[in-house]
Amino acid sequence: MQAAVVYGPGDVRIEEVPEPEPNDANIVVKVGAASICNGSDGALFTGDRDLTRSYPNLHVPIIGGHESSGEVVAVGKAVEGIEVGDRIAYWCKPWGSWAEYVDLYPHQVSICKLSDSIGYPEGSVMELLGSTMQRAEEICLGETVVVFGLGPAGLFLLQEVRLAGAHRVIGVDMHRNRLDMALALGADAVVDAAREEPAKAIMDSFGLVDVSIDATGEDVVDVVSRVTRPTGKYMMYGVADKGVAYDAHRLFYRCVDIYSNNPRRYDVRQLMVRGERLVRDGRLDVRDLITHHIELEDIMRGLELVSTKKDQCIKVVIDF
Numbered sequence: 001m002q003a004a005v006v007y008g009p010g011d012v013r014i015e016e017v018p019e020p021e022p023n024d025a026n027i028v029v030k031v032g033a034a035s036i037c038n039g040s041d042g043a044l045f046t047g048d049r050d051l052t053r054s055y056p057n058l059h060v061p062i063i064g065g066h067e068s069s070g071e072v073v074a075v076g077k078a079v080e081g082i083e084v085g086d087r088i089a090y091w092c093k094p095w096g097s098w099a100e101y102v103d104l105y106p107h108q109v110s111i112c113k114l115s116d117s118i119g120y121p122e123g124s125v126m127e128l129l130g131s132t133m134q135r136a137e138e139i140c141l142g143e144t145v146v147v148f149g150l151g152p153a154g155l156f157l158l159q160e161v162r163l164a165g166a167h168r169v170i171g172v173d174m175h176r177n178r179l180d181m182a183l184a185l186g187a188d189a190v191v192d193a194a195r196e197e198p199a200k201a202i203m204d205s206f207g208l209v210d211v212s213i214d215a216t217g218e219d220v221v222d223v224v225s226r227v228t229r230p231t232g233k234y235m236m237y238g239v240a241d242k243g244v245a246y247d248a249h250r251l252f253y254r255c256v257d258i259y260s261n262n263p264r265r266y267d268v269r270q271l272m273v274r275g276e277r278l279v280r281d282g283r284l285d286v287r288d289l290i291t292h293h294i295e296l297e298d299i300m301r302g303l304e305l306v307s308t309k310k311d312q313c314i315k316v317v318i319d320f
Contacts, residue, residue: 001016001017001018001019001099001100001101002014002015002016002017002099002100002296003015003017003063003098003099003100003296004063004064004065004098004099004296004299005017005061005062005063005064006044006060006061006062006063006064006095007060007061008047008060009044009045009046009047010045010046010047012045012064012299012300012303014296014297014299017063017099019100019101020101020102020103021103022074022075022076022103023076024076024077024078025076025078025079025105025107026076026079026103026104026105026106027072027074027075027076027079027082027103027104027105027106028072028073028074028101028102028103028104029068029070029071029072029073029088029090029101029102029103029104030070030071030072030073030100030101030320031068031069031070031097031099031100031101031102031320032068032069032070032071032087032120032121032123032124032319032320033068033069033070033119033120033121033123033124033317033318033319033320034065034067034068034069034097034098034124034317034318034320035065035067035068035121035124035125035127035290035315035316035317035318036065036067036299036302036303036305036306036315036316036317036318037065037066037067037306038151038152038153038306038310038315039151039153039217039238039239040066040094041064041065041066041303041306042303042306042307043217043307044064045303045304045306045307046307046308048242058094058095062095062096063095063096063097063098063099064095064096064097064098064299065095065096065097065098065099065318066094066095066096066097066127067097067124067125067127067128068089068090068097068102068124068127069087069088069089069090069114069120069123069124069126070087070088070102070120070320071085071086071087071088072084072085072086072087072088073101079106081106082106082111086113087113087114087116087120087123088111088112088113088114088123089111089112089114089123089124089126089127089272089276090104090109090110090111090112090127091109091110091112091127091130091131091268091272097124098296098299098318100320110130110268110269110272111269112126112269112272112273112275112276113276114126114276115276115280117280118276118279118280118286120319120320121287121290121293121317121319122279122286122287122290124317124318125152125286125289125290125315125317126272126275126276126279126286127272128152128153128156129156129271129272129275129276129279129284130267130268130269130271130272130275131153131237131268132153132156132157132160132237133160133271133274133275134267134268134271135157135160135161135213135235135237135259136157136160136161136163136164137164137271138211138233138235138259139161139164139165139166139211140165140210141165141167142165142166142167143165143166143167143210143211144166144167144168144169144170144206144209144210144211145161145166145168145169145170145209145210145211145212145213146169146170146171146172146202146209146211146212146213146227147161147169147170147171147172147182147213147215148172148173148198148212148213148214148215148216148220148223148224149172149173149214149215149216149217149218149220149237149238150171150172150173150175150178150179150181150182150190150215151178151215151310151314152289152314152315153215153237153238154171154173154178154182154213154215154216154237155178155181155182155185155289155314156284156289157213157215157237158171158182158185158186158187159185159186159284159285160284161211161213162186163278163283163284166211168188168189168206169186169187169188170187170188170189170190170191170202170206170209171183171187171189171190171191172190172191172193172198172202173190173191173192173193174192174193174194175194175310175311176192176311177291177311177312177313177314178310178314179192181288181289181314184288185285185288189205189206198220198223198227199223199226199227202227203226203227208227208228208229208230208232209227209228209229209232210228210229210232210233211228211232211233211234211235212224212227212228212232212233212234212235213235213237214234214235214236214237214238215237215238216238216240217238217239217240218238218240219240219242219243219244219245221234221244221245221246222245222246222247224246225246225247225250225251225254225256226250228254228256229254230254230255230256231254231255231256231257232254232256232257233256233257233259234251234256234257234258234259235259235260236258236259236260289314289315290314290315290316290317291312291313291314291315291316292305292313292315292316292317293316293317293318293319294316294317294318294319295318295319296318296320299318302316302318
């Protein structure tokens with residue numbers, strides 16, 4: 001089968017590799033679509049992220065990608081609740097999705113079955129629901145929420161906190177295409193960080209906010225500490241690989257709660273199932289976030305789009 005194999009920053013090659021072997025404990029999936037993660041895949045491509053910090057046993061070359069959906073074509077006899085022919089999306093395997101087939105061990109990943117109305121491209125993006133919805137669950141009715149970073153995760157978070165009962169939702173980004181998408185998805189206001197100082201713009205229009213969510217992967221902690229009210233919440237979603245510097249005195253004396261935990265696999269599974277229902281019923285928009293469809297051999301172009309041309313794309317999906 002063909003796969004996109006990562007050898008290092010800027011070095012991804014299309015190669016023939018062996019198909020995964022079925023066994024008693026795994027399932028084999030014929031991939032229908034795989035998407036490119038704007039955060040980790042883009043940072044791997046540019047060399048800004050070292051995955052071995054999170055996965056010390058990871059060694060290249062390795063098949064890239066961790067967001068995909070497809071049809072189950074083999075099921076081990078020890079696997080329960082999954083059948084050949086099921087259409088699924090999955091979460092929590094950090095590599096292996098950029099290939100025609102992938103093997104999964106259901107006890108190690110979070111799997112969500114897809115309704116017939118949800119296509120494989122949309123399914124490949126739904127991996128994000130397992131982690132973003134965990135943050136949205138912390139929102140209380142009537143709160144004002146600001147989402148920093150309007151990539152795919154931030155645009156999911158924006159929709160989810162609205163569904164969770166936020167009174168006002170503000171989006172912050174540097175790219176006009178993403179600010180426009182946020183408004184189309186229901187943001188009450190957006191702040192163009194390329195043209196105005198975010199903290200001043202937020203406080204001039206809304207005062208201090210109840211919740212700040214960082215989906216940027218950049219150092220925005222100082223802005224968060226300035227706009228979040230005393231006893232408010234600061235939720236970290238994006239990972240700033242180069243570290244951050246912040247005013248600990250301000251956060252400490254404002255008693256701002258900091259949320260940084262990753263959800264447990266069981267929680268992710270339940271959140272994905274709930275999220276799938278929201279997508280199926282048209283209450284969460286996934287399709288409009290997909291701005292580019294490519295074929296596997298165009299993987300380098302897709303990686304370049306998400307890492308260096310954010311003003312031209314939101315989500316890139318590989319169609320198999």
